[in-house]
Amino acid sequence: MIIEEDTILYFSGTGNSLQVANDIARELGNFNLCKITSLVAKEKIKIEGKALGIVFPVIYNRLPLVVERIIKKLEINKDTYVFAVATHGGTPAEVLNKLKKLLQNNNIMLNSGFLLHMPLNNIFAFGSISIEKQNKIFQKEKYKVKHIANIVTKHENYKCEVSPLIFDTLIDRIFIKTTDKIVKNLHLRDKDFWVDDNCNGCRLCEKICPVNNIQFNINKPTWKHNCEQCAACIQYCPKEAIQWRTKTKKRRRYRNPNISINELIGC
CATH class of the missing domain: 3.40.50.360 (Flavodoxin domain)
Structure with missing residues (x-):
């Protein structure tokens, strides 16, 4: 190219x-x-x-x-x-x-x-x-x-x-082996995503994932272990149904107000 x-x-x-x-x-x-x-x-x-x-x-x-x-x-x-x-x-x-x-x-x-x-x-x-x-x-x-x-x-x-x-x-240099290990296994960190009962099967997470890491099975998203930890799926879920471990249930989501969903998806 x-x-x-x-x-x-x-x-x-x-x-x-x-x-x-x-x-x-x-x-x-x-x-x-x-x-x-x-x-x-x-x-x-x-x-x-x-x-x-x-x-x-x-x-x-x-x-x-x-x-x-x-x-x-x-x-x-x-x-x-x-x-x-x-x-x-x-x-x-x-x-x-x-x-x-x-x-x-x-x-x-x-x-x-x-x-x-x-x-x-x-x-x-x-x-x-x-x-x-x-x-x-x-x-x-x-x-x-x-x-x-x-x-x-x-x-x-x-x-x-x-x-x-x-x-x-200094912290980055001291703990570089630890962060290297995290990054090496970064793609697999999506195993800790899950959805609660608020999921309505809208499939926005599937569309907005920049690396096509999400697919739907029986109207629920599953992650394919190619995650970049960009957080697009969890942040933009309109029902806030996507969670990561037990940490995100009550956390306020972030969506850049100056960028539309269509721009992110690439429409």
Whole structure:
């Protein structure tokens, strides 16, 4: 596959990264958006545009596994300007440096890397924050997007941002073997999903899962162990019928208010 236009590749579960990709593309102009999961079946992806962006959420201080898979397939012209934006609600640690090393293994240079704080959506650990707090974060996102677009427009080199909390980075390094083990078994963590009696068989979870990890059996969803822990299914269930272990029953769901369900699905 050949991508000739200036493009932003994005992966998004609950809409945060898609919002950022949309907003950056709007600021830059003449940039196409491409859903990373639409490229999974491609053997090689050749990038011939003048600029390439990669936008993704931080998961366990790492890139989503599907993003790593696509990065390894990229062939990028040496003259192409490459930038990345990692969205996070919690601690991002050195995720962009991890991406930089991954690209270097493929002889690709990451020219600039940015961290962008978005509303927390890790329902496996926390419930959603208040609408008021979300709106404050969205306001800050607008300013950061303009900053990113200004640097990208000029094709400036910009050192990859890391967490401003030194403690965050140290913890990531100390417990890297533990988080490596979690990520190694990430796809299997969907075994802890279940549905309660509120499920009405609407199949939205099946449609909204970005990696097609859900199928229906007897009008109930089952997970196929290819999970990215993006939380799209549990967050967007209209009946809040999907649960994870015993932790999520009373937790407030998060759905990005600036992204429609059809945009997430790709309609």
